Amino acid sequence: MSENDVILTAPEPALDQPGKVYEMIREDIISGRLEPSARLKVADLAAAYGTSTNPVREALQQLRGEGFVVMEANRGARVVAIDEAFVRDIIEIEVLIEPALTRWFVSIVTDADIAELEAAQADIEALNFSDAQRHGQLDTRFHQLIYDRHYNRHAADLWWKHREILRAISRRFPTSLSRRVAVLNEHRELIACIRRQDAEGAAAVVARHVEGSGRHIIEQMGVAKRNGPRKRPA
Amino acid sequence: MSENDVILTAPEPALDQPGKVYEMIREDIISGRLEPSARLKVADLAAAYGTSTNPVREALQQLRGEGFVVMEANRGARVVAIDEAFVRDIIEIEVLIEPALTRWFVSIVTDADIAELEAAQADIEALNFSDAQRHGQLDTRFHQLIYDRHYNRHAADLWWKHREILRAISRRFPTSLSRRVAVLNEHRELIACIRRQDAEGAAAVVARHVEGSGRHIIEQMGVAKRNGPRKRPA
DNA sequence: ATCGGATAGATCGTACATTATTTGTGGCAT
DNA sequence: ATGCCACAAATAATGTACGATCTATCCGAT
Numbered sequence: 001m002s003e004n005d006v007i008l009t010a011p012e013p014a015l016d017q018p019g020k021v022y023e024m025i026r027e028d029i030i031s032g033r034l035e036p037s038a039r040l041k042v043a044d045l046a047a048a049y050g051t052s053t054n055p056v057r058e059a060l061q062q063l064r065g066e067g068f069v070v071m072e073a074n075r076g077a078r079v080v081a082i083d084e085a086f087v088r089d090i091i092e093i094e095v096l097i098e099p100a101l102t103r104w105f106v107s108i109v110t111d112a113d114i115a116e117l118e119a120a121q122a123d124i125e126a127l128n129f130s131d132a133q134r135h136g137q138l139d140t141r142f143h144q145l146i147y148d149r150h151y152n153r154h155a156a157d158l159w160w161k162h163r164e165i166l167r168a169i170s171r172r173f174p175t176s177l178s179r180r181v182a183v184l185n186e187h188r189e190l191i192a193c194i195r196r197q198d199a200e201g202a203a204a205v206v207a208r209h210v211e212g213s214g215r216h217i218i219e220q221m222g223v224a225k226r227n228g229p230r231k232r233p234a
Numbered sequence: 235m236s237e238n239d240v241i242l243t244a245p246e247p248a249l250d251q252p253g254k255v256y257e258m259i260r261e262d263i264i265s266g267r268l269e270p271s272a273r274l275k276v277a278d279l280a281a282a283y284g285t286s287t288n289p290v291r292e293a294l295q296q297l298r299g300e301g302f303v304v305m306e307a308n309r310g311a312r313v314v315a316i317d318e319a320f321v322r323d324i325i326e327i328e329v330l331i332e333p334a335l336t337r338w339f340v341s342i343v344t345d346a347d348i349a350e351l352e353a354a355q356a357d358i359e360a361l362n363f364s365d366a367q368r369h370g371q372l373d374t375r376f377h378q379l380i381y382d383r384h385y386n387r388h389a390a391d392l393w394w395k396h397r398e399i400l401r402a403i404s405r406r407f408p409t410s411l412s413r414r415v416a417v418l419n420e421h422r423e424l425i426a427c428i429r430r431q432d433a434e435g436a437a438a439v440v441a442r443h444v445e446g447s448g449r450h451i452i453e454q455m456g457v458a459k460r461n462g463p464r465k466r467p468a
Numbered sequence: 469a470t471c472g473g474a475t476a477g478a479t480c481g482t483a484c485a486t487t488a489t490t491t492g493t494g495g496c497a498t
Numbered sequence: 499a500t501g502c503c504a505c506a507a508a509t510a511a512t513g514t515a516c517g518a519t520c521t522a523t524c525c526g527a528t
Binding site: 054057058059061062063064065066067073085086088089090092093096097100151152153154155158 | 253288291292293295296297298299300301319320322323324326327330331334385386387388389392
């Protein structure tokens, strides 16, 4: 087994429903069980997921189309390599899209929406950073409340895809205390802007929020690299 | 054969190279030979392209990941349906991305780049609308000169994908004279802004350019619809 | 050090089994 | 006679198996 082969060992529970291989591989990429740049051999994956090679190949093709997997002719598939440039590219796009989605949300927001946002934010604050995983879920939910309302499904889906990628990356690194505090403050600011119908203000906060999130991830990636490439957290 | 089945008849030349089925189907979608919402039966496609079902299935999965094809479980694949909302969604994203890409281009542009842009524009004007197909190619090339220089491959690739989709749609409708004149003017304005290092001006022109293009396509779609759905141009 | 064969693995093809959906049919009750 | 439900056949997607072929990579012989 070479340096970065597939590392799935547990033969996951057999699947019955069609199309599930795709979801399982996708989930394993997003959750980090399949590391960036890990080689994806169809035979190994088929064995790991308890299917034949054909569904695996189709799943990989779909993931390729979505950008989660890169394939070279006759050289097989790999999980997409994630470096600083990759994160920066995605963040730059989000800095454009998220403020636009937010601006529109402000124009249609209801009291009930704001109440939901505040409830989500309260959940986050109640958690108080005790569980990074759960925190990520709640944070995603907070923003989802805003973006899922938008009529532009393409933009919302794009956000979601980027979000999942970033979540996969973030999971591999710790979130600094200062960043976590900033997240809470920015959320509060955002709610305040929305409440007073300040679309531009909300958009500006979101832009700052996304950019800060990206900068933090890139910094953490740099730290990890300087500490030497490692397979597992020390 | 039901109302909207696959309409490819000519068995295209046999393919030898791997991965070509994908490109051929993609090209047939983009070129309009496979109409929006056309059903894509793997057996038919396999016959049409002279291969077996397996490569076709994988190609469809990849196209699904890229958004050119939609699939329902156990119900097969269709070319993505294209309506006004679809175009509007894509255009809204491009209105955000293209100005950003342009802004950066202005900051790194060289005299040689400007010369290339002017040459491309001269080609377009020399053509003088005599060939709509060729015009589209040249127009794409013009913008590609700007966007391909950008370091953000994600954003540039996204533009390219959207561009191909829009090209597929545009091909089905005529471009009005007034729109064609506007395109030329906007290109000239854009070059002027770039030449004087006016990043904001260039971004504004591009935003207007994209929005105008989108509006025109949507209008043409509306016209076509009011004239009654038709399979072939009268 | 370079060449050439051996091997691993990807790609593609064929054939067939399984499963889901659609469609058609017939009986039954109203 | 009309409408509705159950069941069966047809259609097509999905999954399995296996073999052929091609490419890249590794390794040993020159």
